[in-house]
Amino acid sequence: MKIIIADYIYRDGKFAENLAIAFGTHIEAVDLPEKLLKKYPDAKLIRTKPYTVLFPGFINTHVHLEFSANKTSLKYGTFMPWLDSVIEHRDDLMKDCSNEIMQNECQEMLRSGITAFGAISSFGTELQVCEESPQR
Known part of the structure; x- marks a missing residue:
């Protein structure tokens, strides 16, 4: 205790x-x-x-940092249309997302009260960002 x-x-x-x-x-x-x-x-x-x-902290159990550069190309709502849009835009999502963009998204989450998150990785590119993030 x-x-x-x-x-x-x-x-x-x-x-x-x-x-x-x-x-x-x-x-x-x-x-x-x-x-x-x-x-x-x-x-x-x-x-x-x-x-x-x-302060109390929020936990986001499922984030995709590698999609941090995305603002409009994915379809949200049900899972299958979203997944189809991820597959369709996969190359652009990867090309446009840098460590700096993912770090900025971690800072945005922290500013909104998210003190821990679960990074779900499709490509494995966000490992360094997760290691350096102030969140758990």
């Missing part, structure tokens, strides 16, 4: 002060630090740097 204490926790659309989070493999409790320390006396305490804000 761990307890993390930060100056602020973003919760329920507000910035809450004087709270801590107790967690192991998932969040156990959010409460006053002294209450959590009493409830979990053996927990490892993590104190953040001043002015730290803890």
Whole structure:
């Protein structure tokens, strides 16, 4: 068990002060630090740097970074028309997508709150970008 204490926790659309989070493999409790320390006396305490804000993070479990250059050529909706459009535009998708474009998309995801993602690779070209991404 761990307890993390930060100056602020973003919760329920507000910035809450004087709270801590107790967690192991998932969040156990959010409460006053002294209450959590009493409830979990053996927990490892993590104190953040001043002015730290803890935010919840979103997880996108299925992304195709290699399609990051695409803005209009794929058909969205049901799976088979989308897959057919991927096959039809495969060469253009590969040619137009650089590491820089994929890194920019990772930054866009991070700005929108995505702190972890599952990269589904069709070509294997995004490995370096995934290794360097700040997300998990």
